[in-house]
Amino acid sequence: MAETLALPIIDLSGYLESNSPEDKARVITEVRDAAAQYGFFQVKGHGVPLHLQQEFTTAMNNLFNLPQEEKDSLSFLKNPCRRGYEAAGDSHREGDKLTDAKECFFIGGEDPVVSYSGFHGPNVWPSSLPDSDFRGPAWGYYEKTKELGKQIWSLLLEGLGRPGTLVDAFAKKPVVVMKMIRYPPSETTRPGQFGIGAHTDFGGVTVLYQQPGKDGLEVWHEGREEWIDVPALEDVYVINCGDMIQRWSNGAYKSARHRVINKAKGPRLSCATFWHGDVDATDPINPDSGDTATVGQLTVKRFKTQYSIHKEAQAQVGLA
Numbered sequence: 010m011a012e013t014l015a016l017p018i019i020d021l022s023g024y025l026e027s028n029s030p031e032d033k034a035r036v037i038t039e040v041r042d043a044a045a046q047y048g049f050f051q052v053k054g055h056g057v058p059l060h061l062q063q064e065f066t067t068a069m070n071n072l073f074n075l076p077q078e079e080k081d082s083l084s085f086l087k088n089p090c091r092r093g094y095e096a097a098g099d100s101h102r103e104g105d106k107l108t109d110a111k112e113c114f115f116i117g118g119e120d121p122v123v124s125y126s127g128f129h130g131p132n133v134w135p136s137s138l139p140d141s142d143f144r145g146p147a148w149g150y151y152e153k154t155k156e157l158g159k160q161i162w163s164l165l166l167e168g169l170g171r172p173g174t175l176v177d178a179f180a181k182k183p184v185v186v187m188k189m190i191r192y193p194p195s196e197t198t199r200p201g202q203f204g205i206g207a208h209t210d211f212g213g214v215t216v217l218y219q220q221p222g223k224d225g226l227e228v229w230h231e232g233r234e235e236w237i238d239v240p241a242l243e244d245v246y247v248i249n250c251g252d253m254i255q256r257w258s259n260g261a262y263k264s265a266r267h268r269v270i271n272k273a274k275g276p277r278l279s280c281a282t283f284w285h286g287d288v289d290a291t292d293p294i295n296p297d298s299g300d301t302a303t304v305g306q307l308t309v310k311r312f313k314t315q316y317s318i319h320k321e322a323q324a325q326v327g328l329a
């Protein structure tokens with residue numbers, strides 16, 4: 010029997026904390042090779058404090074345990090910035106028979122004014138939860154994973170022989186969307202229904218937290234044509250590249266299909282921080298390639314296949 014595939018676990022401290030060029034070069038190579046082979050890898054030594062992850066997990070529970078009525082009143086479908094609550098059944102992947110079983114809550118950068126078809130704007134926060142029970146830990150966690158997403162972008166750039174600092178020109182006011190997720194126990198889902206159906210991520214770098222011990226994520230390995238289980242380990246993040254990175258790296262980095270089937274007892278929590286870049290930024294890897302597609306255009310194009318985006322919003326990024 011062929012040996013079981015497993016994603017590598019890369020220690021980022023050699024890049025983030027060390028001054029040694031050898032340490033940095035080793036991490037850059039490990040990340041490059043994993044992104045090329047799997048499009049996915051796991052990381053430790055990432056700089057997000059464990060206590061923050063734990064407080065944030067409690068905060069996600071506080072949110073998802075609110076009465077259904079209150080969660081529905083915060084629906085992202087009514088919000089111009091797609092912030093707020095996505096109920097089970099609100100999203101459906103092309104090709105799947107059934108809708109996703111998960112429920113989610115979206116936040117992004119905090120901006121008093123809605124602009125760029127809702128890429129920028131204010132968040133919605135549940136009024137019945139004191140800040141210390143949700144908003145505080147969620148925001149603290151958002152800022153930390155936002156920082157990590159940018160570091161991963163730099164690493165990926167360096168892996169292709171580019172200066173890591175190229176990311177600064179790409180990220181003056183980057184779009185970073187965070188999606189908290191709760192999957193119901195598998196006994197309560199319908200036959201053939203996924204927690205989240207197979208998909209690739211739309212954008213740039215995804216920084217994914219899995220509640221420790223709550224396995225469920227599977228990544229498709231094209232060469233072997235098999236699903237790789239990704240164990241949910243404490244203090245270990247899953248990192249993956251989205252479609253924009255695959256496009257701009259000319260396929261050097263993969264955007265791999267993945268899905269979730271909750272294998273844990275009880276519900277499973279996770280959280281994906283999607284680090285995209287500036288709305289009107291173009292290819293940071295090969296700035297002279299002539300590819301004029303912007304972050305805003307590429308992400309809205311993909312959203313359209315999953316949620317309805319009104320015409321005005323499409324026009325604002327130059328699509329309609």
Ligand SMILES: O=C(O)CCC(=O)C(=O)O
Binds near residue numbers: 267268
């Ligand atoms: O919950 C997970 O482990 C994965 C979530 C995911 O793939 C996504 O939100 O795009």
Ligand SMILES: [Fe+2]
Binds near residue numbers: 208209210267
């Ligand atoms: Fe995903």
